[in-house]
């Protein structure tokens with residue numbers, strides 16, 4: 634798998650619809666930085682068509698179930714769907730729980746759906762990096778909607794969701810808190826809120842809590858000792874996007890059509906305002922920064938004797954030099970040194 638030919642073969646097979654070749658291509662990209670570059674170079678001209686949807690929220694809110702249900706709706710509407718599940722606690726494939734298998738039955742084997750699970754640990758060059766590459770591959774292979782599920786707990790996961798075109802934050806009643814998103818800090822990044830498990834006790838309260846927090850809907854205030862209901866002004870009309878709050882029962886597919894409709898409306902909103910361009914620029918800036926950081930760091934490392942980093946770590950550990958000075962010294966040393974390996 635070290636010949637460029639092999640990558641070319643995988644690319645052509647994948648483009649012909651060979652799912653195993655596609656899976657293999659993604660593995661190659663995940664495991665080998667050099668080949669990742671080759672693949673990205675070849676495929677980049679074929680990208681830019683997919684709409685990327687990030688689905689995030691606290692553990693167990695029903696994200697995977699919703700993603701499955703959304704994929705089904707998209708299939709009915711004739712779209713090809715890529716699904717990326719980041720570090721799933723209930724995996725989508727490979728050692729999947731029985732429940733997941735059953736749920737996925739009608740999607741598995743459908744060439745219009747490609748599902749990939751990615752572990753937080755073990756991806757070379759970081760999770761966000763690997764995710765960008767996988768999204769790019771799926772985009773180039775004609776998957777028109779790419780659904781990325783992340784558990785909104787770590788910064789990396791939030792970043793991934795935030796870099797999507799449309800971000801869905803999933804809430805559910807009965808998780809101890811009225812609204813879990815406050816904790817995870819994902820409230821600001823939501824374009825669409827979903828209150829899933831609407832069949833459960835407390836769903837209405839979660840819905841109202843969200844409304845209140847977003848400053849939508851009626852608000853109760855104390856005024857001269859009396860409780861009054863205040864109706865906020867409608868948010869700015871014309872071009873602004875107000876995140877809708879939608880209720881679903883993902884296990885039964887209820888309300889999922891409306892979620893897909895909202896995604897499509899948001900997509901249209903991005904296309905018809907400057908917001909789409911702005912988000913794309915943020916995405917690309919973030920990706921470029923990361924590539925530059927990686928490249929500059931490897932260039933630095935190539936110019937330093939293998940032991941020098943360890944030596945400096947020892948010096949900092951023993952407090953004989955501070956980390957800023959140490960870093961400056963390493964840079965200075967690398968700049969005066971020819972490539973050593």
Ligand SMILES: Nc1nc2c(ncn2[C@@H]2O[C@H](COP(=O)(O)OP(=O)(O)OP(=O)(O)O)[C@@H](O)[C@H]2O)c(=O)[nH]1
Pocket residue numbers: 691692693694695696697698699721722723784829830831832833881882883884885
């Ligand atoms: N009652 C009810 N249960 C649901 C609903 N949606 C999902 N569930 C159940 O909730 C549990 C968790 O669902 P998942 O889809 O795995 O949730 P998740 O958010 O992907 O979970 P993690 O990936 O582990 O964070 C499963 O047992 C689902 O069957 C719903 O609308 N109503």
Ligand SMILES: [Mg+2]
Pocket residue numbers: 696697698721722723782
């Ligand atoms: Mg899940």
